[in-house]
Amino acid sequence: MSTNKKYLVGVFNDEHTLVDASEKVLEKGVVIEEVYTPYPNSINKQQITLNRDIMITNKKYLIGVFNDEHTLVDAFEKALEKGVVIEEVYTPYPIHEILMGMKIKTRITYAAFFYGLFGVIALLGGMYYAAVIDWPLRFGGKPFNSFPSFIVVTIVATILIITILTLFTFSARSKVYPGKKADIIDERATNDKFIIVLDQGNMGIEMPEVTELFESHGASEVYQKEANSN
């Protein structure tokens, strides 16, 4: 749906009129998506982003609450069939039908592979540098580059490198990190409810239809909520 976005474009011939127009529309509460200019200009970028954030946080949600995995998956699949755009689904545990239906992908396993590759090269390279180039020492006539005994450290330390870097990747990509304030839509979602959240500005079909769909497929509650109004 987001790829079918429609834009309204305004073209200006000089900086003066552009700044003037943007200030006027901001005052009227228009959300400016982006401004493109040939050179840096005096438009108040901060004001534009602030304005946009206000509009996003004023998002209105339609929330369907389900009591178990079975009815949730059922309603979720029916909604997708009808062309409903689902903003997010919150569940107490991972449900694979939902993860697949949401059409989001994670490349964390590929990232982990490359961290491993990096780890192996760095470790073998580091040990070769220390034992052969920087400070070669003879241990009972063994070769400086005693590759087989480097493998032990390489395996274990590579696992450590993969773990730590993958954890950081997970933390950064899912935005789960120390000190983050949880953006809770419905706090029962970590306990015993399964929650489908729709953005009222972009639901795909009309609200009564969605409500009817959820209710006929076993939703225990359907309610509306403004973002950040806990």
Next chain:
Amino acid sequence: MYKTAIRGKLVDGDKSLGQISTDILSPIDAKTPLWWYGAFTVSLLLFTWGAISIFITVTQGIGTWGVHNSVGWGWEIVNFVWWIGIGHAGTAFSIFLLILRQKWRTAINRAAEAMTVFAVLCAALFPLIHMGRSWLFFWVFPYPNTRGPLWVNFNSPLFWDFVAISAYLLISASFWYFGMVPDFATIRDTTKSKIKKAIYGFFAFGWTGSSKEWLRYEGLAFVLGGIAAVLVVSVHSIVSTDFAVSVEPGWHTTLFPPYFVVGAIFSGFAMVLTLVTLMKKLYKMDDFITENHVDAVCRILVFVSLIMGTAYMTEIFIAWYSGSEYEIYLFFHNRITGDYAFQFWAMFTCNALVPQLFWSRKIRRNLLLVFIISLIINLGMWFERFNIVVTSLAKDYLPSNWAPYHPTIIEIGFFAGTIGLFGAGVLLFFRYLPQIAISEVKMVSKFNKQQTDHLKPGHHEYE
């Protein structure tokens, strides 16, 4: 796919999802029971004894121990290997059972992982203090330094061991922690106390349970599970090379890596059994840790015990078959008979014979007997390490080197201190952290019911 008919229900009592949270979190919400204070005080007293022993060792030196030129590795290495072995179970439990799709692990893996972290901490203390000048321990790190730069010996099993243990500690701690993040969020969202909300909320890292989070969380579990399985096998193999690459009789054997890994899993699972029987008895977690769960761990122990028995017999056979007089002397005149016969037969009885009682269904279902046998196994595993470390060193090639070994009160205190540290850690875990992985138990609780076609097989490949 999980077949209820084979293993029985995973969660008893037909609980709703909300009840699962409430029941598992009840020790956190309830008043601290009286026995907890008693047990915690005892643990702290033991820990204090250990701290005093460590203080005396560090200020006066290793001379306060019973070790000497012949038996240079006394109780410290015995206890180190013992703790590391126990520490193996957590990751083995989580990872191997995850790979083998054993859904019954969900009730136990959290406690096993907690135990791992505390056991590895205890284990790490021994080599650290054994270094003598433990304040210079960072010299073990291979970092560019002003002493040359003098690099560490990458060919030394002692260095491999250092890398393996540091990696194992960091990885098992992070695996344990990230498993708890969704559960911390559950505490944050269900508790009524503002203080708890703030504290657990901080540790929940802003978790909300959205599909984006779960997707990456699954990816993370998949990656960590896959690579940590290699770690479980490699860490204790590396510990065994501390012994196996030396030329001491009784140590210099290719059997050691698999023998150590299996022994580690054996002692670790026994300690898991000790903990879950306590959880069942003291915290009434019977609905989650059912008789079938205990039964399953006992069955694994019978199997592993047979492998242990085979390993003991193989060692003895190879000592005879090799024709090496030193090996024959060690096994037949210094272990099976001789000065250390008691320790050998204690090991053999506790590890290879007593666990065979688990063939009986009646014994597997008797919680008290299971508890006692789990303690006996851990005792037996301690004797095994004593056997390996002390008998080989006390009587090696030259009779002029022969010397008996007895621990001093300082060494005993040091060991008691680690038991206190472990006990205190486990008690704090019982009191303040979710003892059972809530989100994972919720996920498997649906398998109690008759399958519907909406839960398609194959969609739950890795939890």
